[in-house]
Amino acid sequence: MTETPGTTSALPAHPPTKALPGRRRHAGASETWRVVGIAAGSIVFGVAAVLGFGAWLVNSMGPMEGVSSVGCAEALSFAGGELPEGATDEDCEKKNTLMGPDMRGTFRMPRADVHAWLAAYPGDRSRSIDKETPDGIRATLDGVVLDVDDPPDAHPNADVVQLTVVYEGERTARVTFETFNY
Numbered sequence: 001m002t003e004t005p006g007t008t009s010a011l012p013a014h015p016p017t018k019a020l021p022g023r024r025r026h027a028g029a030s031e032t033w034r035v036v037g038i039a040a041g042s043i044v045f046g047v048a049a050v051l052g053f054g055a056w057l058v059n060s061m062g063p064m065e066g067v068s069s070v071g072c073a074e075a076l077s078f079a080g081g082e083l084p085e086g087a088t089d090e091d092c093e094k095k096n097t098l099m100g101p102d103m104r105g106t107f108r109m110p111r112a113d114v115h116a117w118l119a120a121y122p123g124d125r126s127r128s129i130d131k132e133t134p135d136g137i138r139a140t141l142d143g144v145v146l147d148v149d150d151p152p153d154a155h156p157n158a159d160v161v162q163l164t165v166v167y168e169g170e171r172t173a174r175v176t177f178e179t180f181n182y
Helices: 031-062 072-080 112-118
Strands: 067-070 086-098 100-110 144-151 160-167 171-178
Touching: 067 072, 072 086, 072 100, 072 171, 100 112, 112 144, 112 160, 112 171
Parallel strands: none
Antiparallel strands: 067 086, 086 100, 100 171, 144 160, 160 171
16 A cells, blocks of 8 residues: 555554564464374384384294204204214204204213213313313213303304203113203
8 A cells, every 4th residue: 555645544654574584373273183194104104114024023933932853863963963872762852932943852872971972072161161070071969961052063053052961770871951042
């Protein structure tokens, strides 16, 4: 509106108002719902992605806590050792865990061959060695125990092998072994 000279306006002359920098006018309801929808969609997508990845990971690892029967020669080979000659009454199994398979089992062997078989078992015995047991084979009340770390020819999941021997009589010993993955 232009004023002519000599006339007065009822409104004072003001420059046009400008929005201050960094300030926004209040968002309308539609813009607010758009932002809420984007945030909610992002959260739902993120949760679905994490759950989907977790399901894929668990499925790709195979059965958890499944136990199956295996031959003791195979189980001891997994543990870096060999089944001794004259072994009888073999009962070994493979257990699938989240960290990978573990092997365990029992068998009987001639008592006279126990010490030589354990002494030849490959692997690091430093955890078991002390002044009384330089070969790592520790005597118990009814037999012997040997803990072997990192057997050289073992499966990568056999970090530790624990061998426990119980003497059952003058001629027989029952061997129990188990592998562990740390």
